[in-house]
Amino acid sequence: MTVLLAVAIGALYACGIYLMLRRSLVKLLLGLVLISHAANLLIFTAGGLRRGAAPIVRAGEEALTRPHADPLPQALVLTAIVISFGVLAFALALFRRVHQSIGADDVDRMRSTDT
Amino acid sequence: MLGEVLTGFVAAAFAAPLARRLPRLAGPILALVPLGILAALTWRYAGSAAPPRTSVAWLPGLGIDLAFRLDGLAYLFALLICGIGAVILVYAGAYFAGDRRRGRMLATLLAFMASMLGVVLADHLVALFVFWELTSVTSYLLIGFDHEQEKSRKAALQALLVTGGGGLALLAGVVLLAQAAGTWDISALAGQAQTIRASPLQLPIIVLVLAGCFTKSAQVPFHFWLPNAMAAPTPVSAYLHSATMVKAGVYLAARLNPSLGGAAAWEWALIGFGALTAVTAAAMSLRQHELKRLLAYSTVASLGVLIMLVGLAAPEGGADAVTAAKAVVLFLLAHALYKATLFLVAGSLTRATGLKDARLLVGLRRAMPLTFVAGVLAGLSMVGVPALLGYLGKESAIAAAWERHAAGPAMLALVLAAPPLVVVGLRVGVAPFLGSRRAVVADGAGTAHEVPTGMWVGPVALAVIGLVLGLAPMLLNRVVSETAAAVHGAPVAARLALWHGFNAVVLLDVAIVLGGVALWLWRSSIDRWTRRLARLAAFGPERGYALALEGTLAFGRVQTRLLQSGYLRRYLLVVFLFAIAVVGAALVAAHRPGAIGAALGEIVHVHAEDVLLVVMMVVAAVAVVHSRSRVAAVIALGAVGLAVSLVFVLYSAPDLALTQVLIETLTVILFVLAMRQLPFFVDLSSRRTRVRDLVVAVLGGGLMTTLVLLASHVQLGDEVASAYFAAEAVPQGHGRNVVNVILVDFRALDTLGEITVLALAAIGVIALVRGRTGLEARR
């Protein structure tokens, strides 16, 4: 599965990068979401994959029985997912606001603040 | 001696309030400061046989002290700085009568004086550099004093950039010098001359140090800033450009002559640039008619002569070097005295008549008798009439060049440069006062009368000192021998006399004066002749300065337009390309044959549902890219998220899966809410752009895949942390869901930060939404 997931991660990155290079604000955001999916999967994969061994101690036991999935990457990914949700919500509000003030879904028209 | 230097800065702080309270007396009162400092220094100097030295630790960690040492060379310069400084302060006080900027002028002059004093007294390379830069900054403020004029601002900037650029070279130079010599103390450098010479850094040091000296002392090709700096008020020009700041370069060259002087590069750079400067500037002075510009070019020429003389005073040279060392001192002293006087006289003339053009000023001896006295004495001193100090200066310079080589470049340069300087002396110091008043063309001169006391007393005093020292040069014996010794790096005995007997030098001297007179008599035809040369100025170094500045700015503009284009996707493209380049290069370097193959070999252990999931994920991702309808794209995005959460389900992460599903739902809702009114996507980019972006995207994705594949096989295999979690979640965390225990206990700090992010996102959304409604309400 690692191999497959590695390919999937690469594909997600590629799609994300391609979308981010478009001129549309919406595509930019979609690209960002794809890239954050890719990053989450990357952490998950890099932490080691294991089937049917959720890191939940069985009732009455004192510790996880081996083998078990590494709980730490899961916690990290969970945190990362929630953070990117918060950031995404803000970004969406911002992008919509910009869209309303510019009237077009085109990043190329937002150049007034550079030199 | 720190006290003496600091006094000037402290006095500067009080200058402005003083000028407000006692406007008339501020100049004379503040003039007491340099005189007091001078008295204190003289007391120290006269009181000890060996040069007194004081040192205060400043930055002990880097070996930097505020060390000062008062030897002959330092004392001579201190004498000029304080003595002429006092005169200038009195003069400036009167010059700015009724001007509310008087306080600022006096304060800046005092700060400049103190900085200059610091330069010549410092016995630590860094301390010297600190004061050196301070002179640049204070002179920037002084040159740009009339800052409402664009000309002044430009001249100030030019001076600052040229001397500042040299200053940076000097900084590198002194650091390398200290590194090569193993000491920061200037007085200890001479003892390390051999070590320095053996160092591979010697040539860079010489180049860098001389870059500092030459820019500061306005040597060709850096000379142009000095004439332009004449935009400053007269007291400033008189002080900065005759006696002090421009001499700082000469001072430093002289100071380091014993330690760097043995090298041929040093010697020939000094002689060559000095000679070139002297001749060029002297020739250019012939073209000038404005009083201050005449003086400016002659100053540049004299600085050239001084630099050349330092070059002749090689530390291991013979008698000719000794003569040159003495000539440095005498010429320096004489030049400072007569040039400062002439500048002040020029300022008085302009103040009295409103005229700047030397051709229009005639017959003022009755109207301005005291200025006349000062002018004539100083002018004739510059011409080199015996019994004035200027004669001794010029005579000794000729002697030094003659002794070195009767037909050498130094001699040649002197012979060529001296006659035009005679002309300048006559035109500024003598000509305006002679002739009949009937010849006065302009009205201003008709009603001219003597300037106020404060403006004549100083010039007269300086001119008289020149006369006294010219008549009784033996007064200078001690200071000349000690100063020359410092320049030469070996003891020098000076026995000065009014008349050294009739010899070839005297003959040359006479010839030079006659040549000067001839130049003056035929000035109209020479003027016509040199006009043609003036066209060459278009190709001069000032043009180079302008080109360098404009070129840099043009390059900056192009670079900025290229980089900071405003197109976000270009920024992202550069970011991705840079990342791909550096990460890719490292990955290629890390590549081992077979590694990827081995990683790929694992593909046999794959479940069918895995394949299905991954295919779903990739197809959905491609659909997001490909879709023309926004809603479809968002739904496809949701499908990607769903596939991801299924991966979490399959691979033992129930919490993650739940979170992902919920978040994905909310994300889709958010997208739908945000994009309700938006139309379909349009293809905005050309085909070429899309292909290019596709290549970048595939490269980026491929890189990440490779990285994951390679990294998945490099594992230390002892996850201490995760083992700890597995073991301690129940006993100490009181929870069986290890992931949740990590989130709320083991690593609760992460979660704390995370909910802070959420809270701020909420605030941000509200601010954006409400802010808009507020805006619309106002409309």
Add this chain to the structure above:
Amino acid sequence: MSSIILRTGVRFVTPLMLLLAALLVLRGHNEPGGGFIGGLLAAAGLILQTLASGSGASRRLIRVAPLTLVSGGLLLAAFSGFLAMIGCGAFMTAIWVESLGLGTPLLFDLGVFMVVVGTTLTVIEGMAEGNA
């Protein structure tokens, strides 16, 4: 959107979801769940209510402004970490009352729950409001 079917459906679904959310938070320390998941679920339920009955409906249901929920949750989470410092423990050291099976991490989780609910509601309501 505010069809009768949806409104009636939501009347049953939302309380169910809130109940489930509460369960997930309470059991989250031992079974899958926890403040995040519970919070998201609760928020989803409340949003359904909003979609069905217009904005303000969920406000009436929970009776506090979402932003107050957010700042309250933050303070609660910070407070649960701060408790240990009173007893000279390190910041965020858990304190457990073993007999009840309660401890500051649960308080922390409750804070997380509040922030998540508050934020999600604020964001969604804000976006909906911006469209109106």
Add this chain to the structure above:
Amino acid sequence: MNLLAVPILLPLVFASVMLATRWPRVQRLLSVAGALGLFLVNLAILWQVDRVGVATLQVGGWPAPAGITLVADRLSAVMLVMTGAMGLGIAVYSLGEIRRRKQRFGYHTLLHVLLMGVCGAFLTGDLFNLFVWYEVMLIASFVLLTLGGRRGQLEGAIKYVTINLVASAFFLAALGVLYGMTGTLNMADLAHAVDRIDRPELLTVLAMMFLVAFGLKAGVFPLFFWLPASYHTPPTAITAIFSALLTKVGVYSMIRMFTLVFVQNVGWTHGLLLAIAGLTMVSGVLGAAVQSDMRRILSFHIVSQIGYLLMGLGLAGPAVAALHVPGRTLNDRAAMAVAALGLGGTVFFMVHVILAKTALFLVCGVVERLRRSASLDRVGGLATTHPVLAGLFLVAALSLAGIPPLAGFWAKFMLVRAGLEGAAWVVTTAALGTGLLTLYSMTKIWAEAFWKPLPAGELQRRDRVMTRGTRLLMYGPTFAIVGAIVAIGLWPASLEAFATRTAAQLVDPSEYVAAVSNHAIFSRSDRERAAMPADSGTSGEAPR
């Protein structure tokens, strides 16, 4: 008492209370009080760290590397103090500058959360926790940037947000792979773990990913686009605090990772750092030289100054690589001296540039307040009308240009000396040349805004009147910062000594690692005990 959690907790509590408060007056009071408290606590931490040694706190009492470690070595501590000081200054200043309406929109809450994120980033010894603080900082800065919502702000924010999110994604991916390879996120633990990796070349790949992630945050060449595009758009107080802190966190993280973890292949990594440093200086200052708006000039200068900070880090490469091998002392005294000077110079420069930059932005804010514009075409004559302001500007500007005897000179002196002793001719030349161009663009502002008479078209527009209170609020912090610049310039010895001590701690991270290991289960015996579920919790070894 262990204060390390306070710089995180205190702003959080103040922020949430301010969020819940309805009365603006109370918010303003709380904002200044909170910033003052933070500053004092951070000072106390610095005092303790410098006297006693590296301080650590295991959050929740869990041993490292399981729990999150907060560590303060001298570098962290000095960054904390600068954060506290600038936070306090800006909190006061913004009472005068920021419009009341924005203050109601949570401005003070956001400011404090920003400070919290920055403090957290400086304190944490855990890589993922660092990521979280980055996000906290980031979202706070997003909202601050868009507060008020003028079109320019929004356009700038699009670029700022997008590129920074890309940086976060890089960071996340890099730390994910690093965790996969080493099984730890604790930086001190990583310092050991990386030595045991059997394929160190892969670490260089990761180092490059971190370089991109942190480089984006720090605004280095060629990743700095978001900065000049957005920094000049929000109110000046916000730009000032951004310029003081945000990019510096990126630099701080680079220093941390490239002295502690990524020191296997310094020829590559630190060589690249040096090249980037030179290019960053030059391209930043060239950008600044051609601008004609005060705030744009200053924004480009932020980029340029980042180059100097990286220069010291790059120069220290050989020494940190040699000392990384445990138990070995460095024989190469020259490399050691270069590293001490370089990293010491970086620390000194950090303090200097934060002060100088903030002061310049604060002056710029006053100018904008007076003339409603920071464009050099529309201002002028301030030297005559506002000599005090002119003086404040001049000192800060000259310090930035490295003119002695101001703070900036000593910083530059140390770096240039390190460069020359390390025979890094190219980057040293770039550093010196950049100094000259910095001087040029500073005198440009000076000549245009202060010396030049007011443009004819602007004559009829009168200066806006500042009330006495506003003047006090805006000038007060500016005076204090400029005073610090002068004081450091005249008495540089103690800061230099501190910077050198800091450098020593960075070059040889054993003290840092040891301090964390005190509360850790790094060693094999501890690790085995941790793996055994039965008795490890009750043994006295772990700190709980």
